Amino acid sequence: MSTLLITDVGSLVTNDPAHGTGPLGLLEDAAVLVEAGRVAWVGPAASAPAADERYEAGGRALLPGFVDSHAHLVFAGDRTAEFNARMSGQSYSAGGIRTTVAATRAASDEELDANLVRFLNEALRQGTTTVECKSGYGLTVADEARALRIAASHTPETTYLGAHVVAPEFADDPAAYVELVTGEMLDACAPHARWVDVFCEQGAFDGDQARAVLTAGAERGLIPRVHANQLSHGPGVQLAVELGAASADHCTHLSDADVAALAESDTVATLLPGAEFSTRAKYPDARRLLDAGATVALSTDCNPGSSFTSSMAFCIAVAVREMGMTPDEAVYAATAGGARALRRTDVGGITVGARADLQLLDAPSHVHLAYRPGVPLTAAVWRAGVRMV
Ligand SMILES: [Zn+2]
Numbered sequence: 001m002s003t004l005l006i007t008d009v010g011s012l013v014t015n016d017p018a019h020g021t022g023p024l025g026l027l028e029d030a031a032v033l034v035e036a037g038r039v040a041w042v043g044p045a046a047s048a049p050a051a052d053e054r055y056e057a058g059g060r061a062l063l064p065g066f067v068d069s070h071a072h073l074v075f076a077g078d079r080t081a082e083f084n085a086r087m088s089g090q091s092y093s094a095g096g097i098r099t100t101v102a103a104t105r106a107a108s109d110e111e112l113d114a115n116l117v118r119f120l121n122e123a124l125r126q127g128t129t130t131v132e133c134k135s136g137y138g139l140t141v142a143d144e145a146r147a148l149r150i151a152a153s154h155t156p157e158t159t160y161l162g163a164h165v166v167a168p169e170f171a172d173d174p175a176a177y178v179e180l181v182t183g184e185m186l187d188a189c190a191p192h193a194r195w196v197d198v199f200c201e202q203g204a205f206d207g208d209q210a211r212a213v214l215t216a217g218a219e220r221g222l223i224p225r226v227h228a229n230q231l232s233h234g235p236g237v238q239l240a241v242e243l244g245a246a247s248a249d250h251c252t253h254l255s256d257a258d259v260a261a262l263a264e265s266d267t268v269a270t271l272l273p274g275a276e277f278s279t280r281a282k283y284p285d286a287r288r289l290l291d292a293g294a295t296v297a298l299s300t301d302c303n304p305g306s307s308f309t310s311s312m313a314f315c316i317a318v319a320v321r322e323m324g325m326t327p328d329e330a331v332y333a334a335t336a337g338g339a340r341a342l343r344r345t346d347v348g349g350i351t352v353g354a355r356a357d358l359q360l361l362d363a364p365s366h367v368h369l370a371y372r373p374g375v376p377l378t379a380a381v382w383r384a385g386v387r388m389v
Contacts, residue, residue: 001035001036002052002053003033003034003035003040003051003052003053004033004034004035004051004052004053004054004055004385005031005032005033005034005048005049005050005051005053005054005055006031006032006034006055006057006062006358006360007031007032007045007048007054007055007056007057008029008031008045008056008057008058008059009027009029009030009031009032009045009057009059009060009061009062010028010029010057010058010059010060010061010364010365011026011027011028011030011060011061011062011364011365011366012026012027012028012030012032012042012061012062012350013025013026013061013062013063013064013331013335013350013366014026014027014042014064014349014350014351015064015332015335015336015348015349015350015351016349016350016351019042019350019351022328023328023329023332024328024331024332024366025349027042027043027044029044029045029046030042030043030044030045030062031043031044031045031048032062032350032356032358033048033049033051034356034358034382034385035385036385037355037356037384037385037386038353038354038355038356038384038385039350039351039352039353039354039355039356040352041352042350042351042352055380057360059364060360060361060362060363060364060379061360061361061363061364061365061366061368062350062358062359062360062361063127063331063335063350063358063359063361063366064335064336064347064348064349064350064354064357064358064359065127065128065129065130065335065347065357065358065359065381065382065383066123066126066127066128066129066130066312066334066335066338066359067128067129067130067297067334067335067336067337067338067339067341067342067344067347067348068123068128068130068131068132068299068300068302068310068312068338069130069132069157069247069268069270069297069299069338069339069341069342070132070134070247070249070270070272070297070299070300070301070341071119071123071131071132071133071134071299071300071301071302071303071310072133072134072136072137072161072301072302072303073115073116073119073120073131073133073151073302073303074104074112074115074116074133074134074135074137074147074148074150074151075100075103075104075112075115075137075303075304076100076103076104076106076107076111076112076115077099077100077102077103077104077107077304078304078308079096079099079100079304079305079308082096082099082305083278083308086278086279086280087280091279096305096306097136097137097164097165097305098165098168099305100137100303100304100305101137101138101139101165101167101168103137104137104138104143104147105138105140105143109146109150112146112147112150113150113153116133116150116151116154117154119302119310120154120155122310123300123302123310123312124381124383124388124389125378125381125389126310126311126312126313126376126378127312127313127359127361127378127381128310128312129347129357129359129381129383129388130155130157130338130339130342130344130347130348130357131155131157132155132157132158132159132195132299132342133151133154133155133157133158133159134151134158134159134160134161134164134197135147135148135151135158135159135160135161135162135164135189135193136161136162136164136197136199137164138162139162139164139165139167139168140167140185141180141184141185141188142188144160144162144185144188144189145185145188145189145192148160148189148192148193149192151192152192152193156194157194157195157342158192158193158194158195159193159194159195159196159197159225160186160189160190160192160193160195160196160197160217160222161197161198161199162180162181162185162186162189162213163178163181163197163198163199163204163205163209163210163213164199164204165199165203165204166204166205167180174205174209178205178209178212178213181213181216182212182213182216182217183216186216186217186220187220190217190220190221190222193222194222194223195217195222195223195224195225195246196213196214196216196217196218196220196222196223196224196225197224197225197226197227197249198210198213198214198226198227199227200226200227200228200234200235200236200239201227201230201231201232201234201236202231202232202234203231204227206235207234207235207236207239210226210235210236210239211239211243214226214239214243214245215243218243223245223246223343224240224243224244224245224246225240225245225246225247225248225249225341226239226240226245226247226248226249227249227250228240228248228249228250228251229248229250229251229252229253229254229258230249230250230252230253230275231252231253231281232253233253233254233255234253236248237251237254237258237261237262238257238258238261240267241261241262241264241265241267244265244266244267245267246266246267246268246341246342246343247267247268247269247270247297247341247342248262248267248268248269248270249270249272249299249301250270250271250272250275250284250301251269251270251271251284251289252276252281252282252283252284254284254285254288254289259288259289259292259294260292262289262292262294263289263292263293263294264293266295268294268295268296268297268337268340268341269284269289269294269295269296269297270296270297270298270299270337270338270341271284271286271289271296271297271298271299271319271323271333272298272299272300272301272307272315273298273315273318273319273322273323274300274301274302274307274308274309274314274315274318275301275306275307277307277309277318278306278307278308278309279306283318283322283323284323285323285324286319286323286324286325286329286333287323287324287325288324290324290325290329295337295340296325296329296333296337297333297334297337297338297340297341298312298315298316298319298330298333298334298337298338299312299315299334299338299341300312300314300315312334313369313373313377313378314373314374315330315334316330316331316334316369316370317369317370317373317374319333319370320370321370321373327366327367327369327370327371328366328367330369330370331366331369335348335349336348336349355383355384355385356382356383356384356385357382357383357384358381358382359378359380359381359382360378360379360380360381361377361378361379362377362378362379363377
């Protein structure tokens, strides 16, 4: 079994305070030993063990691979015209999703798979080594199951989102659509999914409908996560906490009670600044959540309608500039926070036993992710110890 030593790391983010300073567990002049796809040793470069191969990091920063815990990547078509109209003054509503539904239904399996692979590779080149992927652009039994089958061939983090919006065929009878989502569609999708999700929002699903969807999914062994409080105050966050969801996503419009509920629970508040950026909306207040004691994750929400970015670095930069996060907090949220939102302990940190998901920046510090916005800083990426970029 061959070993790899990544050494001369100027600044190492471990996300484990036991390894170094602060919540990021920062180590200077560090080295990481990789064996069999796992981190086998972390410490000062001067006392690193021998290895079969050496990689000289040249004093640059090494971080855990980003964990993007919220993305919608099985789709066809794009919504350039809608974005353009929105940036010319029109407002965003949940209904635009139906445009992508029509294009996705019309696409072949091969097209959807090729699209997904393109976005996963795009993300990987930018340091993302774990990606969650939702259905939600099929909205028929066959199309939702197909989306999850395709997603599951590339990531274990698959989420059944039949309750993205009411399918156009059920516009006059949303109750019948919820019945489908919690019945026949769930039966077809559950074998390919780890998670169940619902867009709890005006124009999508109300609290009772969301509860029905999440409860039915949980009965089939799927773990809840919720699109909550994105466009308005609503019951999504409280429902997520009550049902023990892994994550409440968006969290843009929160009451004091919502913030307190998140802080007192294991439900992660996943913030998706790409959505507010791309809909020219008010950003979520990360500072308020962090000060209350909530766990915060940052993710891209990559989708063709409301947030067409796969860049976690972009999300970090916006979170620091607009949402009151420090660079350390934002980097933690984009790595360890995402791992928490996916209930993963093997990714999101560089600690002994963790999967060797590593990204090297062309920069001396992780702070440069916010300090140098828009600059492609990813110099090298390893996933499970294999050099990918
Ligand atoms: Zn989303």
